[in-house]
Amino acid sequence: MDLLANLGLGFDAAFTVANLGYCFVGVTLGTLIGVLPGLGPVATIAMLLPITYGLQPLSALIMLAGIYYGAQYGGSTSAILVNLPGESSSVVTCLDGYAMARKGRAGAALGVAALGSFFAGTVATVAIAVLAAPLSALALKFGPAEYFSLMVLGLVAAIVLANGSLIKAIAMTVLGLLLGLVGTDVNSGAERFSFGIPELSDGFGFVVVSMGLFGIAEIIANLEKGERRDIFATTVGGVWPSRDDFRATWKPVLRGTFLGSLLGVLPGGGAILSSFAAYTLEKKLAKDPSRFGQGAIEGVAAPESANNAGAQTSFIPLLTLGIPPNAVMALMVGAMMIHGIVPGPQVMTERPELFWGLIASMWIGNGLLVLLNLPLIGLWVRLLKVPYRLLYPAILLFCCVGVYSVNSSALEVAFTVAFGLLGYLFIKLRCEPAPLLLGFVLGPLMEENLRRALLLARGDATVFFTRPLSLGLLLATAALVVILVLPNVRRTRDVAFQED
Structure with a gap:
């Protein structure tokens, strides 16, 4: 009943004219930036963070969340339609989705993707609604x-699950932690690494770092790419799947939903890992694996269901523990800190209308997305022809x-441009910036909790091992480190990185 x-x-909180409007704006923008190759939800949300200053907290979160799962x-x-993933989690959809379009079945592929995404979302x-209360109750014991x-544990897991080189993932995380040290020490009041610049007395702004690394860097990188887009299907036809399509895809949709819901909770996991x-x-369960890559409809249904489920459940650690699992x-x-909200389990008790309003808005947003994606396919096809220049x-x-x-x-604008150039350098060096952003966000929180724990324990560092929950989390971290250094795991990562 609770x-x-x-x-x-x-x-009640989500069904206001303003919040419904911002939900519609969010999912529409998310769909748009998902359709247009080159911009992703991270860059778009980073660009829109300044706008949220003038919004109510719930409206801002509803809009930003809609952008994420809408993408x-x-x-x-x-x-x-184009064989270009508009969002990184849709990379595997290209394999069979474009092959279906070439066979004249673009409508069926789009329909299955939309309906599978709706079910999974x-x-x-x-799952978020059911697990939120018990997890928040557990988190209150922290x-x-x-x-x-x-x-x-979150940072180590992000390194384990990050794409590409292990050394580069570690380096990016450490760099993020170092950037988080810039500013005024909360205990002594002394400025650290500010170099006498008044704007750095509070550290680098979150908007500055995120917009530079993900917004401007993506723009520079996209300018290098060619603009040739071969839209194979300009007329899509019927988007409602046939009975045979439903029969072939209902099990993959269920499996993708379950797998995506589990992996979405993991730090560094989310939509990308879920779809792959x-x-x-x-492919492993198929009777004829050779069909995959040739237009197997299961190869569209499963990853599209998984990436939407993963996108939704990645809110669980954020809302219940205050820990961001991905960029x-x-x-x-x-966005929550901009509005003076401290992420964590106390949000459920102190701001229940915000907590449950955001969850309720996800159902509303998923319904709006079906209405946007199926009838407006023709509009998205026309938008794909807009030149990036x-x-x-x-x-x-x-x-x-x-x-x-x-x-x-104006200096913060210059800092943003500098971070944009740094982000472009990371792209050229094939360094994933997401671990840097996680380190930048979690670094100050880690330092604050480390100092507080040691002060309460009067300098006794064994407090991290004598408290059962803390010990369990550290043992899980140690297990991840062991997995990380296993030779076959490192070899697989290196091969994948070289082939990327």
Whole structure:
């Protein structure tokens, strides 16, 4: 009954004209940036963070969340029609989705992707609603030692699950932790690494770092790419799958939903890992694996269901523990802090209308996405023909205006450009910036909880090992480190990195 009462509170909060409007804006923008190759949800949310200053906290979170899971829907459209993933989690959809389009079955592929995504998003939102209360109750038992150990586990897990070189993933995480040290020490009041620059007395702004690394860097990198887009299917035809299609895809959709819901909770996992794992699982279970890559509809249904489920359940550690499992959730932490909300289990008790309103908005958003994706396929096809050279000047101007509007500081705009150039360098060096952002967000929180735990224990460092929950989290971290250094795991990562 408590769950139903809480959901009722959430729907009351979400079903206002303003919040419904921002939900619609969020999922529409998410679909749009998912359809257009080159921009992803991380860059878009980073660009839109300054706008959230003038919004109510719930409205801001509803809009940003809609952008994230909306991009998972939109990414399948360009993957199927153009063979270009509009969003990184839609990479595997290209394999069979584009092959279906070449066989004249683009409509069926798009329909299965949209309906599978809707089902997975709905089920994953139920999982969030059911698990939120018990996990928050568990999190209330956490002290500073447990939070420190949990954040260490999160960073190590992000390194384990990051793409590419292990050394580079570690280096990016450490660099993020170092950037988080810039600013005023909370205990002594002394400035650290500010070099006498007044704007750095509070450290680098979250908007500055995120917009530079993900927004401007992506724009520079996209300018290098060719603009040739072969849209194979300009007329899609019927998007409602046939009875045979439903019969072939209902099991892959269920498996993808289950797998994505589990992997979405993991730090560094989310939508990308979920879609790859679901595709691999379907290929292994198939009676004829050779069909995959040739237009197997299961190769569209499973990953599209998994990436949406993973996108939704990645909110669980954010809402219940205050720990961001991926770069998008780190941006959501930034949006909450902008409004003076400390992420964690206390949000459920202190701001229940915000907590349950966000969950309720996900059901509303998933319904809106089906309405947007199926009837408006023709519009998305036309948008795919817009040259990127016409888009990037407006995006760049929007970035600079947004950063300047936060503190009216021209120097922060310069810092954003510098981080953009640094992000472009990372792209050229094939260093994934997501671990850096996680380190930047979690670093100050780790330091604060480390100091608080040691102060309460009067300098006794064994407090991290004598408290059962903290010890369990550290043992899980040690297990991940052991997995990480296993020769076959490192060899697999190196091979995947070289082939990328």
